Amino acid sequence: MGRIKLHDKEFDIYLSEETIQQKVRDLAAAINKDYADKHPLFIAILNGSFMFAADLFKHLTIPAEISFIKLASYKGMKSSGQVITAIGLDVELHGRDVIIVEDIVDTGKTLHNFLPKLQHHQPASLRIASLLNKPEATQFPLDIAYTGFVIPDKFVVGYGLDYDGLGRNLKEIYQLAGA
Numbered sequence: 001m002g003r004i005k006l007h008d009k010e011f012d013i014y015l016s017e018e019t020i021q022q023k024v025r026d027l028a029a030a031i032n033k034d035y036a037d038k039h040p041l042f043i044a045i046l047n048g049s050f051m052f053a054a055d056l057f058k059h060l061t062i063p064a065e066i067s068f069i070k071l072a073s074y075k076g077m078k079s080s081g082q083v084i085t086a087i088g089l090d091v092e093l094h095g096r097d098v099i100i101v102e103d104i105v106d107t108g109k110t111l112h113n114f115l116p117k118l119q120h121h122q123p124a125s126l127r128i129a130s131l132l133n134k135p136e137a138t139q140f141p142l143d144i145a146y147t148g149f150v151i152p153d154k155f156v157v158g159y160g161l162d163y164d165g166l167g168r169n170l171k172e173i174y175q176l177a178g179a
């Protein structure tokens, strides 16, 4: 299935299931090594990261915990800046080795706004694992410790990522056709 249609748009296959799964295993192996004597807490950001987080977690051999949160952004009453709040953040972060699990870092704005909120809880360490990264789109540089694939600035769907609600169930990752 090289080309698919979701709503009004066509998408071409970009990363196969096998390519993604191999990368997820590699990322898990790196984390197992780096956190060999630790007990990290993974915080997966919904919705897009659910599939990546589940597959990554299956390949961990260290003692690890996971919690899922949703980020909501709204305009603050006083400032014009975007305020990000976490829904479902019910774990104590103080002193923990925290790894944020993201599907994709695009402009970097979401995590750039959210990380200070997590730092406020004084975790022992805080790192980011993102399956995809679009450096050409970056406006808010972030230090991403674990990156799966560096991709061009084109809209992608599949493996948890959606286009207007559809496509999250796909095992592969697809790129907007002709973009």
Ligand code: 5GP
Residues within 6 Å of the ligand: 048, 102, 103, 104, 105, 106, 107, 108, 109, 110, 111, 154, 155, 156, 157, 161, 162, 163
């Ligand atoms: P950022 O704040 O880094 O600009 O945006 C991050 C969020 O935007 C991601 O977690 C994801 O939900 C959404 N996003 C960015 N690029 C894409 C893309 O190519 N495809 C899809 N489906 N979502 C994207």
